[in-house]
Amino acid sequence: MTNKPHDPKDEELERAERDAEPQSLDTENVDTLDGLEEALQTDDDAAMSQSDQEADILAARVAELEQELAQAKDQQVRAAAEAQNARRRAEQDADKAKKFALEKFVKELLPVVDSLEKGLESMSEDVSETHREGVSMTLRMQLDVLKKFGVEPVDPHGEPFDPQYHEAMTLVPNPQMDPNTVMDVMQKGYTLNGRLVRPAMVVVSKQA
Structure with missing residues (x-):
């Protein structure tokens, strides 16, 4: 059987047919992508968890400062009332002493x-x-x-x-x-x- 000479057109057709065939996925590459996704998801979860903790700490600190501020205001009001009462008593004593x-x-x-x-x-x-x-x-x-x-x-x-x-x-x-x-x-x-x-x-x- 006599071999036919290769026709460049035939080679191009064969190459096109090979390219058109579905390519098999590389299992190793797929595993790597899945790992990256899991790692990214883990990092996101960790970042969100750390952010929630920081928010809780800040909220607790804000509540503590608000309580301290309320106590300071209460003490200030009490001190002002005591000073006013002391001044009133002093005025009354002075008035009585004068009268x-x-x-x-x-x-x-x-x-x-x-x-x-x-x-x-x-x-x-x-x-x-x-x-x-x-x-x-x-x-x-x-x-x-x-x-x-x-x-x-x-x-x-x-x-x-x-x-x-x-x-x-x-x-x-x-x-x-x-x-x-x-x-x-x-x-x-x-x-x-x-x-x-x-x-x-x-x-x-x-x-x-």
């Missing part, structure tokens, strides 16, 4: 007023009008000075008995007055800026 600084002096001066009042009441008709007017003027001046500094008399004649301002010396039956009424004032009381300096000594009525 009642004369209390001892007033107590010492009241017997002088009592003496002037009793002296004026006990003056007989034989005493000259000039003498009477002099004592009366001295008493008025004394009371005006006391009033100027916040001293007021307590003269509760005919008023209901008040143990906060009155001191009952005796109880006397009196059908003409309601029980527990001041019948007579033996000695006037006095207040200094609203605070009792000396109670009024009184006679109180009781049911007959």
Whole structure:
């Protein structure tokens, strides 16, 4: 059998047919690709896990800082309130000290007023009008000075008995007055800026 000479066209056709045939996959290359994909997926999972941990840590730190800030604000409010209360108490103490600084002096001066009042009441008709007017003027001046500094008399004649301002010396039956009424004032009381300096000594009525 005689060999035919190779025709270049035939060789090209054979090459095209070979190229058109499906090529077999290289198992080794496929395994390598799968490994790369798994490695990439593992790296992604690890990165996501680390990111979640960092986010949790940051969230916990933020919560801790918020709690510390709230505590600091609360302490600041408490400190401001305490400072305000201390300042208010200091102002009240200073005001009281100013108002009642004369209390001892007033107590010492009241017997002088009592003496002037009793002296004026006990003056007989034989005493000259000039003498009477002099004592009366001295008493008025004394009371005006006391009033100027916040001293007021307590003269509760005919008023209901008040143990906060009155001191009952005796109880006397009196059908003409309601029980527990001041019948007579033996000695006037006095207040200094609203605070009792000396109670009024009184006679109180009781049911007959």
